Amino acid sequence: MMKAQIPAAEDATPVTPAKPRKARSRFWRYTRYLVVFALFTAGVWVPIIGYLKSVPPTYTSQASLILPGAGVSASVNLDSIGQASSYASSAFASHSVSPTETYKRLLAADRTRSYAAARMDIPVAAFARPRVELVDQTGLINIELKAGSPEEARAQAEALLATFFAELDRLRSDDLEVREQSAVAAIEEYRNSVMATRESVTRLQGETGFLSDDQFAAQVTENDIRRAEVAALQAKLQDRTAFVAALEAALGMSAAQAARALDLAADEEYMALKKDASEKAALRAEAASKYGAQHPQMIAATSTYSQAAEAALIKAVAITGLAPAQAQRLNLSQEGDRTALMSDLLRGEAERAGLAAQYEVLNARYEAERQRLETASLAAAQLKDMQRDFQVAEAVFASAIARAQSSKVDVFASYPLVQVLENPTLADKPSSPRKKLAIVAGGAATFMILIALGLGWVRRGIIRWLTTPGNTAAVAPQAEGASA
Numbered sequence: 001m002m003k004a005q006i007p008a009a010e011d012a013t014p015v016t017p018a019k020p021r022k023a024r025s026r027f028w029r030y031t032r033y034l035v036v037f038a039l040f041t042a043g044v045w046v047p048i049i050g051y052l053k054s055v056p057p058t059y060t061s062q063a064s065l066i067l068p069g070a071g072v073s074a075s076v077n078l079d080s081i082g083q084a085s086s087y088a089s090s091a092f093a094s095h096s097v098s099p100t101e102t103y104k105r106l107l108a109a110d111r112t113r114s115y116a117a118a119r120m121d122i123p124v125a126a127f128a129r130p131r132v133e134l135v136d137q138t139g140l141i142n143i144e145l146k147a148g149s150p151e152e153a154r155a156q157a158e159a160l161l162a163t164f165f166a167e168l169d170r171l172r173s174d175d176l177e178v179r180e181q182s183a184v185a186a187i188e189e190y191r192n193s194v195m196a197t198r199e200s201v202t203r204l205q206g207e208t209g210f211l212s213d214d215q216f217a218a219q220v221t222e223n224d225i226r227r228a229e230v231a232a233l234q235a236k237l238q239d240r241t242a243f244v245a246a247l248e249a250a251l252g253m254s255a256a257q258a259a260r261a262l263d264l265a266a267d268e269e270y271m272a273l274k275k276d277a278s279e280k281a282a283l284r285a286e287a288a289s290k291y292g293a294q295h296p297q298m299i300a301a302t303s304t305y306s307q308a309a310e311a312a313l314i315k316a317v318a319i320t321g322l323a324p325a326q327a328q329r330l331n332l333s334q335e336g337d338r339t340a341l342m343s344d345l346l347r348g349e350a351e352r353a354g355l356a357a358q359y360e361v362l363n364a365r366y367e368a369e370r371q372r373l374e375t376a377s378l379a380a381a382q383l384k385d386m387q388r389d390f391q392v393a394e395a396v397f398a399s400a401i402a403r404a405q406s407s408k409v410d411v412f413a414s415y416p417l418v419q420v421l422e423n424p425t426l427a428d429k430p431s432s433p434r435k436k437l438a439i440v441a442g443g444a445a446t447f448m449i450l451i452a453l454g455l456g457w458v459r460r461g462i463i464r465w466l467t468t469p470g471n472t473a474a475v476a477p478q479a480e481g482a483s484a
Contacts, residue, residue, distance in 0.1 A: 157424030
């Protein structure tokens with residue numbers, strides 16, 4: 001690396017010192033700096049003093065609003081009617097819509113300002129434009145209004161807030177009115193649906209005779225019970241029928257014959273004739289054991305028995321009303337056992353006849369009811385469907401009414417709740433003009449002017465020092481080394 005060759009001091013050409021300039025008058029120099037200082041200082045302080053003297057004092061009233069961040073919900077269940085729910089979302093639940101921005105625009109709207117001015121009976125031009133600021137990550141809204149006096153500033157801020165809340169109430173009322181109109185139209189449609197379904201249900205009830213599906217189900221259940229009764233009655237009838245058949249087989253006579261036999265057994269004259277015939281039969285048997293068939297005593301005993309038996313038969317025919325051949329077949333026991341069996345036969349036949357009649361009537365009723373229910377089952381199912389549709393339509397109708405009524409309470413659905421966090425303040429000092437700030441600014445400007453004039457005053461000495469050969473030679477090596 002090539003190093004820069006520095007010439008020797010003895011080879012340097014001597015620098016001829018500059019001749020001193022002609023001395024100027026110090027008075028002229030002082031005068032010139034004083035004039036410049038006065039001009040610049042005047043350029044700074046004259047506007048400041050004019051601003052402080054000409055601008056009237058302005059007072060600022062501050063107020064703060066806040067939007068609660070939590071939502072409110074309520075639900076009411078009405079048994080057999082429906083459900084009504086009311087839910088007010090949080091003011092910050094939506095990321096696409098900011099209620100604070102909406103309220104900021106409403107506060108700064110010309111309409112709000114005009115109404116607030118009208119509230120104070122002052123021209124709109126005399127009402128200050130509010131300054132609205134939003135605090136990030138909060139629901140705070142800061143409001144500032146400026147006026148010529150503290151009282152006027154606070155009065156305008158209060159009028160602005162009152163107008164703002166009045167406008168909010170009006171907007172909420174309009175929103176509720178519009179929603180109520182749409183709800184009324186929907187409710188009317190629901191009502192027409194309920195009325196149409198009710199008319200269909202009433203017409204079907206008149207056609208089928210069923211007031212409800214429960215009535216049809218109750219009749220089906222009742223007929224099922226009747227079917228069980230018919231089955232039980234049939235079993236009893238079969239038991240009695242078998243009992244009567246067994247007794248008839250054992251007695252060798254029917255129940256009707258047993259009844260006639262008991263009638264004979266209850267007649268004393270017939271029993272006497274029967275007894276006499278039995279005695280004559282015993283005498284004939286004794287004669288038959290001793291004599292031949294043609295013996296006179298045998299013939300007499302046979303004739304006596306025949307007369308007694310014929311008399312008993314005639315009496316039996318007279319009592320029973322049967323033919324002689326049927327009356328002759330009746331067999332009565334003097335010991336009483338057959339009489340008891342015949343009594344059981346008659347009793348069993350009476351029970352069987354009663355059960356048969358009861359079974360016939362009950363079974364006929366069951367079959368008729370079964371056929372009727374089978375025919376009406378389709379209509380009952382249709383009635384059930386229509387009643388279910390009616391209940392659904394009625395529940396929807398009742399729920400729509402309940403929602404329409406509950407929506408009147410939910411006034412903060414579209415425009416969230418906003419509260420006054422800080423009432424308008426009364427300023428104790430003007431916010432402008434700021435005298436201290438103006439004086440500090442003027443003093444700083446004056447100080448900068450003094451620094452500039454001071455540099456101008458000493459500039460010759462600095463230039464002379466920099467142009468001195470010794471100082472230049474000392475500075476040059478440093479500059480070359482830095483460039484290398």
